[in-house]
Amino acid sequence: xxxxxxxxxxxxxxxxxxxxxxxxxxxxxxxxxxxxxxxxxxxxxxxxxxxxxxxxxxxxxxxxxxxxxxxxxxxxxxxxxxxxxxxxxxxxxxxxxxxxxxxxxxxxxxxxxxxxxxxxxxxxxxxxxxxxxxxxxxxxxxxxxxxxxxxxxxxxxxxxxxxxxxxxxxxx
Numbered sequence: 780x781x782x783x784x785x786x787x788x789x790x791x792x793x794x795x796x797x798x799x800x801x802x803x804x805x806x807x808x809x810x811x812x813x814x815x816x817x818x819x820x821x822x823x824x825x826x827x828x829x830x831x832x833x834x835x836x837x838x839x840x841x842x843x844x845x846x847x848x849x850x851x852x853x854x855x856x857x858x859x860x861x862x863x864x865x866x867x868x869x870x871x872x873x874x875x876x877x878x879x880x881x882x883x884x885x886x887x888x889x890x891x892x893x894x895x896x897x898x899x900x901x902x903x904x905x906x907x908x909x910x911x912x913x914x915x916x917x918x919x920x921x922x923x924x925x926x927x928x929x930x931x932x933x934x935x936x937x938x939x940x941x942x943x944x945x946x947x948x949x950x951x
Contacts, residue, residue, distance in 0.1 A: 796913055799938050802916040809944050815853050816860040823869035831928060839929045842865055843936035851944040862906045870900040897922045902935055
């Protein structure tokens with residue numbers, strides 16, 4: 780029983796899946812953008828699964844976005860910006876179930892089963908230009924807990940904007 784418990788603890792600690800997809804036109808000149816503003820924001824976590832207030836989550840996201848974009852040389856304005864940042868964030872309760880073999884060593888046996896409950900979070904950030912054309916999208920999913928939510932959001936935003944504003948490599 781102890782070996783099963785140890786494996787479950789190790790498995791749950793080791794599984795912090797994070798997937799980030801960044802979509803943008805690599806030939807687009809992002810250095811033309813000098814200002815941005817925060818636009819629409821939506822939190823879509825079901826009410827019975829909320830562990831952190833919506834306003835707190837929005838504060839974490841906007842703080843991370845502001846940090847990254849100001850480091851990239853953009854200035855936040857209240858109206859008439861070159862870019863409008865919008866985002867959707869949400870979490871859902873998920874469970875994984877699988878089989879653990881004899882003594883917790885070999886997968887595939889039906890002798891023992893594990894169940895792992897976790898929160899799967901999604902964060903999508905869009906940057907639209909002043910003609911309402913999508914120029915940058917960060918689409919991420921991660922397994923998270925509310926205790927590490929702010930840190931994970933900051934990592935996602937940082938990784939998602941890593942290439943933003945770098946000079947375009949022109950083909951010769």
